[in-house]
Amino acid sequence: QPVVTQEPSFSVSPGGTVTLTCGFSSGSVSTYNYPSWYQQTPGQAPRTLIYTTNTRSSGVPDRFSGSILGTKAALTITGAQADDESDYYCVLYMGSGNWVFGGGTKLTVL
Amino acid sequence: EVQVVESGGGLVQPGGSLRLSCAASGFTFSSYSMNWVRQAPGKGPEWVSYIHNSGPIISYADSVKGRFTISRDNAKNSLYLQMDSLTAEDTAVYYCVRDYNYNFDVWGQGTVVAVSS
Numbered sequence: 646q647p648v649v650t651q652e653p654s655f656s657v658s659p660g661g662t663v664t665l666t667c668g669f670s671s672g673s674v675s676t677y678n679y680p681s682w683y684q685q686t687p688g689q690a691p692r693t694l695i696y697t698t699n700t701r702s703s704g705v706p707d708r709f710s711g712s713i714l715g716t717k718a719a720l721t722i723t724g725a726q727a728d729d730e731s732d733y734y735c736v737l738y739m740g741s742g743n744w745v746f747g748g749g750t751k752l753t754v755l
Numbered sequence: 756e757v758q759v760v761e762s763g764g765g766l767v768q769p770g771g772s773l774r775l776s777c778a779a780s781g782f783t784f785s786s787y788s789m790n791w792v793r794q795a796p797g798k799g800p801e802w803v804s805y806i807h808n809s810g811p812i813i814s815y816a817d818s819v820k821g822r823f824t825i826s827r828d829n830a831k832n833s834l835y836l837q838m839d840s841l842t843a844e845d846t847a848v849y850y851c852v853r854d855y856n857y858n859f860d861v862w863g864q865g866t867v868v869a870v871s872s
Contacts (some may be wrong), residue, residue, distance in 0.1 A: 646816065646817050679857035681857065681858055681859065683800075683859070685800075690850060690862035690863070690864065690865060691800060691859070691862060692862075693858055693859060693860055696856065696857055696858035696860075697856065697857050697858070700858075702858070702860070732799070734799055734800060736802070736859065738857055741812070741814055742788070742805035742806075742807065742812055742814035743802075743805070743814045743816075744790070744802040744805070745802065746799055746800050746801055746802055747799070748799055749799040
């Protein structure tokens with residue numbers, strides 16, 4: 646199965662904007678990979694932020710947005726808040742019921 | 756309330772077997788595809804297996820192919836994962852996850868599988 650890459654860590658200032666990316670080790674991410682993004686805090690199951698590239702899950706603040714930027718899927722947080730400090734994972738659909746998670750990005754807000 | 760509840764985890768010796776179960780409630784189970792996702796200690800989640808809502812389409816991650824078997828009983832609103840030939844690398848929290856519109860939208864609390872002698 647292909648390797649899905651994410652930045653291991655990222656830092657953003659409160660109120661700032663950060664874009665996390667999700668790509669393949671070789672090749673481009675497209676909308677047909679139905680990129681989704683999940684936020685996970687310690688001890689909890691992941692929760693959906695974004696699915697099918699740019700659809701915000703119910704109850705997710707509009708400061709979270711998804712897109713395709715160049716060859717990668719992207720999650721942008723506009724106006725970061727302290728409680729956005731979490732691990733973020735992308736997932737890509739590979740067809741025929743197969744999925745691959747990225748390695749995750751640990752986001753620090755300071 | 757829409758929920759899924761996993762059970763069946765525990766401590767097992769290398770080479771052993773375990774069967775996980777997932778009880779679904781609050782939604783029409785037979786209308787949804789389901790997945791198992793695991794998360795090893797200190798690691799990110801890893802997709803393990805998928806089963807279509809009616810059952811005929813099944814897929815597995817390469818890491819478990821040939822050792823794990825996913826199944827479902829729509830009459831019992833239940834999902835299962837039979838795990839054989841377990842190794843230490845299978846130690847993880849195993850989550851039952853609903854799949855809707857390419858979105859892992861409902862997660863259980865997880866069940867812990869520990870493989871050790």
